[in-house]
Amino acid sequence: MDPVPAPAVDELRLKASVVEVTANDGPISTTPQGHRPDVAGGVSQPDSDTEDSDFDTSEDSESSGNNWETKSLYEDSLQFIRDDQLHDVPGTCTLAEAVAFRKRLHAIGKAAFAEETIGQGTITAKKLCTAFGIMPPSFLEGAPDRAYHPLLVMGINREYSRRIKLPNYNTIDDAVELLKKATNIIVLTGAGISTSLGIPDFRSKDTGLYSKLEYLGLTDPQEVFDINLFREDPKIFYSIAKDILPTEKKFSPTHAFIRLLQDKGKLLTNFTQNIDNLEANAGILPENLIQCHGSFATASCVKCKFQVPGEQIFDSVRKGELPECTACKERIRNQLCGMKRKRNSNGAHRKRQNFGDSSEDDNDYDIPSPGVMKPDITFFGEDLPDAFSQRLIGHDRERADLVIVIGTSLKVAPVAEVPGILPRNVPQILISRDPVSHIDFDIDMLGECDVVVSELCRRAGWDLQHEMILKDQKVDITSKEGYVSRFWFTAVNP
Template identity: 25%
Template sequence: MTVREAADLLLKARKVVVFTGAGVSAESGIPTFRDALTGLWARFDAQALATPEAFEADPALVYGWYEWRRTVVGRARPNAAHTAIAKIEAAIPGTVVVTQNVDALHEQAGSVSPIHLHGSLYAPRCSSCAEPATPPDGPGDEPADGRRLTPPACEHCGAPVRPGVVWFGEALPMDALEAAVAAAADCDLLITVGTSGVVYPAAEIPQVAARFGAPVIQVNPLPTPLDDICTVNLRGPAAEVLPELVLSLPPTAAR
């Protein structure tokens, strides 16, 4: 099916969910977990670092890696896909943005209060009492040796502060998951963008919308396990496809 057919669905919609994955931010130069690490981090497995067990075993190693990652993310800028999503949100007030990404590029592009299913690099918390810690200011500096950086102590209990992301083996934040499922169950269109459809339970979100009868538009360069539930599959980079889709919105709304 074509962008025109997808645009017709968008024009009729009043409650849209835009569900985004790593592919959206990858177009801003942010490496995904499936990309090979470079430089001094090349000898580490990203998935092995992103676990509670890794942090417990070597907090300075894991915290240092996340500070390096935050530095990379902090230097990135929203791309045309982020901007197009913000335009959809502005044009259709019932739009809810749900993201698996831990950066703040949706917010920088103009999206209001996206639901972060996997947490955020900008919301650190205590590893023991879970109290929020002071968010980092700016992109930060890469750890001097490129590897280890001692995490700050919690102001409440003195335990090490950890990154505010969901690690492998951890449950998603219940409030975010419940809000995302509720939005998907209530929407009349879901647009899934740049996600592989294999990371659960987040991958259930488009399936919830489909089960409740909403059409699903998928934007992805490659086929995914979500293909079969989608009404429209648009192949291509999000930064190219989504701006085309936004052109279908009324001129005053799509600015």
């Protein structure tokens, strides 16, 4: 059977800088995250709602040169609303209406859908946005309905390109059979696979790293990983770096599960967003591993790019100190020795003629400083390594026969776009503590990652060895009405 083609992909899209995909997985906020109240004045608002002929759902219109500033503003303030929140917010579509609109879009296409809804005036753009999971921003409150068109275009385009769940995979037994039959598995991992080792994830309420950074006084705690802020003041990053630094050469049962897939010849690639380098501890081979956001395995000088093994800066990091470049220090020492010899050979150093003198001798008065070592992790604002897009597009895309997403909310692009880039007939399952609302996985298995993978291995008849897996561990599995392929796993101590 011919494979179902994946959506067309521009490889440059995967080389974009790391950015946050804002999604509302908690209570609805009336003010868009990061939005400035005075921004609304910068949005060109039409005077009337009478002309709808400019409503264009093509991809080109969404990124046209004339609209990029407005599009950026809308995307920056974009919030998602989950299906289970629709009944809590006034003026939204009902769940039944939202599902019907989505099915209709896929059945007749974008242009016909836009004409049938907005073109015929059967529903407002503001309300229709909620059918596609977009919360109308507060700064547009009271604006003409056409002001919501850019948001609606984004929502329609996202939904139309969204991966559709495969109907023939729904149960835990289905997941086990997929594991047993697959031979080229992509495993996409996030911070949730390391939390059992005491390494915090980033976004969990109260326990996540971002929730603990309020004392830094940042506008957004994610700024601690902003490359521009690091260049301006690296002390901010190093004040918290010790909290995410791997302390011992340990790895979790989930890491052991990925190693087991490798040992069985089933692992195609482990794309990890983690920077702790614990995959190396578990024995994941470099040829099977793509560290999408880099890692602490190496560190480089921000001035001279001198690179060292990451362990060489660990002592400084644990003390909260700035690790300085040893190559820069050596070069400075040699320069100072040369300057001293020059002064000795010329006798007393001449007095400068005036304060504004710009002669070469001014260089003798400069105080050189060594560069700061930066772990080779990818900060927000930096490009992902070329290996990411090259591996995904050039090697894995047409080989993968199963995708397992473990311990990540998939909110950081371009890694978050991976599920939608792969062929549509490739099964995808999620193993995580919380559901991912913006991607339709075939099977959701929710709970502690270590518990879920150990139970899957038990059911598959695989021997997953790890000291943290309790002997004769029992797992309680529950489901909820309305979710045919979502299950909750809870360990029951023997």
